[in-house]
Amino acid sequence: MAAWAERLAGVRGVLLDISGVLYDSGSGGGTAIAGSVEAVARLKRSPLKVRFCTNESQKSRRELVGLLQRLGFDISEEEVTAPAPATCQILKERGLRPHLLVHDGVRSEFDDINMSNPNCVVIADAGESFSYENMNRAFQVLMELENPVLISLGKGRYYKETSGLMLDVGGYMKALEYACGIEAEVVGKPSPEFFKSALQAIGVEAHQAIMIGDDIVGDVGGAQQCGMRALQVRTGKFSLVLQAWR
């Protein structure tokens, strides 16, 4: 494992993807991936700084963390960088009032956002709420704006549930981009701003950090563009990587 030691020289911080690395979502909340609970505990006992960096946008941070805690993970809300809170900050900074096309589970994150007379659209992985009626309403809101702004929480192609592959928000973002002739702003991985805010939270520079995720574009490509190292794990392999490393 000498190659590993070399690749990881000088690493002070670890960004950890959640879905597909720590657990697989699915009916009943999902299941922890074998060995991951112990791997996180071991990481947190080490001198390394740890931050969880997720594109999860069906659940609020509170709900996600509650689920992971029930699965046995040592994790708190304050340790998670997620797209919905990052989006709320952008909305406030720019005076944007969103029309939301999101999953009911994440709606509470927007509780203190002004949504009257919308001047932008925010979409996230809405699951079953991606009905034609809801998509058409988001489309109409955008078409009525002089300067249409579309913010997408991530741009994933699909993700794996225990029942099989599921369409993620990316395709629906592309649908609205095409229909309206606009380009969306992506909040979440692989956006550099998103990685930077996660690094800032643990006070680690990009060249001292490594991203561990299962998505070659969102996790690995995005982190590398940011000047970080990155490691793609196959689902279920995170704990093995960690054993090899330590």
Place this chain on the structure above:
Amino acid sequence: MAAWAERLAGVRGVLLDISGVLYDSGSGGGTAIAGSVEAVARLKRSPLKVRFCTNESQKSRRELVGLLQRLGFDISEEEVTAPAPATCQILKERGLRPHLLVHDGVRSEFDDINMSNPNCVVIADAGESFSYENMNRAFQVLMELENPVLISLGKGRYYKETSGLMLDVGGYMKALEYACGIEAEVVGKPSPEFFKSALQAIGVEAHQAIMIGDDIVGDVGGAQQCGMRALQVRTGKFSLVLQAWR
């Protein structure tokens, strides 16, 4: 109107778009655009060959023609080039067995197509049937294929109903393209094959024909790429163009 006469010199055939040119779809079937019934009648009394060339994919040709006849148009099924029959021909030629994501109204066009054990996906303007569940099923079918084939009946961005703008099939085609990492084959305008089959039906060469439609990409751009002349009309203006022309 001398400029018109010059632009139309040598024209022997006219391809006419239907939706947005002859009528606006909407609740109760839609409404004829003022002057269009008379304009079609006058065209058909002239020496010009006339062919209706539509991307309508929510209705079967029979249903569409029945609706137009009730609105007063002189039109028969045999005079219409539409994507669903063109798709059926392609499916048969290539031994493709489709999983359909289409509107119930057009399903009858596929009555004599083998749909067991699908080896491609066909999408059309499915309207309310573009649920997350149906989109995800189409996505899963494509992901399970070694050589995924996606056929899209048109690639329109949106269309106008009497109640407002409505998302067309194009966005949903883009969503599946992005999620699956593939490129769809478009049957319908602006595909050159589609215009050629319409011209063939009336025995007119491209340089002798003009396309009249309301879509700058699907109608005008597509026809020009085919070597035809083209005329974009704003909804409701077709009869005025015709008056200026004759």
